[in-house]
Amino acid sequence: MRTSAYPKPAAPPWLVGLAGILMMISFYLIFIWVPMERSMGVVQRIFYFHVPSAFVAFIAFTIGGIASIQYLATRKNSYDDLSVSANEVGLMFAVVNLLTGMLWARPIWGVYWAWDARLTTMLLLALIYFAYLILRQSVVEPTQRAVVCAVTSIFGMVDIPIVYMANQWWRTQHPAPVLSGEGSIDPRMRFVLYFSTFALLSVFWILVRMRRRIEDLRREADGLRREVHSL
Amino acid sequence: MEENLKWIWAAFSLAWALHLLYVYSLGSRQKALKRQVEDLRAQLEDQGRAQ
Numbered sequence: 613m614r615t616s617a618y619p620k621p622a623a624p625p626w627l628v629g630l631a632g633i634l635m636m637i638s639f640y641l642i643f644i645w646v647p648m649e650r651s652m653g654v655v656q657r658i659f660y661f662h663v664p665s666a667f668v669a670f671i672a673f674t675i676g677g678i679a680s681i682q683y684l685a686t687r688k689n690s691y692d693d694l695s696v697s698a699n700e701v702g703l704m705f706a707v708v709n710l711l712t713g714m715l716w717a718r719p720i721w722g723v724y725w726a727w728d729a730r731l732t733t734m735l736l737l738a739l740i741y742f743a744y745l746i747l748r749q750s751v752v753e754p755t756q757r758a759v760v761c762a763v764t765s766i767f768g769m770v771d772i773p774i775v776y777m778a779n780q781w782w783r784t785q786h787p788a789p790v791l792s793g794e795g796s797i798d799p800r801m802r803f804v805l806y807f808s809t810f811a812l813l814s815v816f817w818i819l820v821r822m823r824r825r826i827e828d829l830r831r832e833a834d835g836l837r838r839e840v841h842s843l
Numbered sequence: 844m845e846e847n848l849k850w851i852w853a854a855f856s857l858a859w860a861l862h863l864l865y866v867y868s869l870g871s872r873q874k875a876l877k878r879q880v881e882d883l884r885a886q887l888e889d890q891g892r893a894q
Contacts, residue, residue: 622873655847658854665858704865708858715854719847815862822869829876836883840890 622825623818631818634811638804646804658716664809665709666734668816670772672702673741677769680762689831692758695765696748697823701816703741710738721785729778730786737775740768754834 642660649656676699683691713731714724725731744764751757779786797805 618877653847655850657851661855661858701865704861708861711857711861712854715850715857719850819865819869822866822873826869826872826876829873829880833876833879833883836880836887840883840886 618825618828622822627814627818627821631811631814634807634814638808638811641804641807646800647798649801652720655716655719658712660804660808662709662712662716663805664812665705665712667809668812669702669705669709669737670776671813672698672705672816672820673737673765673769673772676702676765680765680769683758683762687755689758692762693824693827693831694820695762696827697820699741699744699765699768700823701819703738703745704819705812705816706734706738706741710734726785728784728786729782730775730784733771733775733778737768737771740764740771744768 638660642657646657646660648654676695679691679695679698682688683695710731713734717726718724744761747764748757748761751760778784779788
């Protein structure tokens with residue numbers, strides 16, 4: 613009788629515990645500790661979830677893109693696994709970013725959505741990764757699937773600097789960058805923004821580990837299926 | 844102020860609902876694949892014994 617190849621959980625308990633503690637501290641900082649922004653009031657606090665979600669999505673897509681380049685160079689399946697895991701989790705964070713942005717825009721701009729450069733390029737970025745996941749399902753041959761997806765992932769990564777620079781290159785309704793741009797930010801707000809990003813990164817890492825386990829299991833199932841058919 | 848609270852509540856609930864939904868989808872995909880792997884292993888052992 614063979615035992616399971618994966619007796620341990622995909623995410624180690626210490627990482628789950630650390631992410632939980634970081635998220636609790638992050639909630640305390642966002643809702644109690646950080647000062648109220650004068651012009652927008654309480655709605656501005658969406659910013660501490662909206663912006664870190666975008667940062668995490670950018671980091672995820674960059675990891676996915678670099679892993680894709682490494683896959684094309686070495687043809688090692690582990691890079692393809694990392695790429696799909698980071699990209700899928702990154703897409704989830706990009707959707708969170710878009711939706712929280714819409715819920716911030718409604719009370720501040722009076723509309724949920726404006727077709728300005730920042731919002732449109734971010735939506736395009738998310739759509740590229742939706743297409744990536746659809747491609748993943750539709751190409752049957754594993755090597756061909758990995759190559760096509762790697763190219764799409766690299767293409768998606770190229771859009772990241774365009775999204776980031778959109779409100780500097782074009783006139784947009786979206787607020788100017790508060791960290792690197794002309795706008796100033798209270799040091800406490802900056803601290804909470806960085807802390808929330810760090811807390812969300814720990815959640816991201818747990819999700820990537822869980823997603824990679826799925827790829828490991830899929831490869832194992834494919835191998836066993838081939839063995840069964842060869843007997 | 845109170846009027847605006849509903850927007851922040853909606854944003855945080857939606858964000859966490861999405862996270863939980865994604866974790867649930869990962870868990871169910873993992874469970875289905877584990878079952879598939881176990882079934883295939885059992886099938887292989889049966890075929891091995893039969894030969």
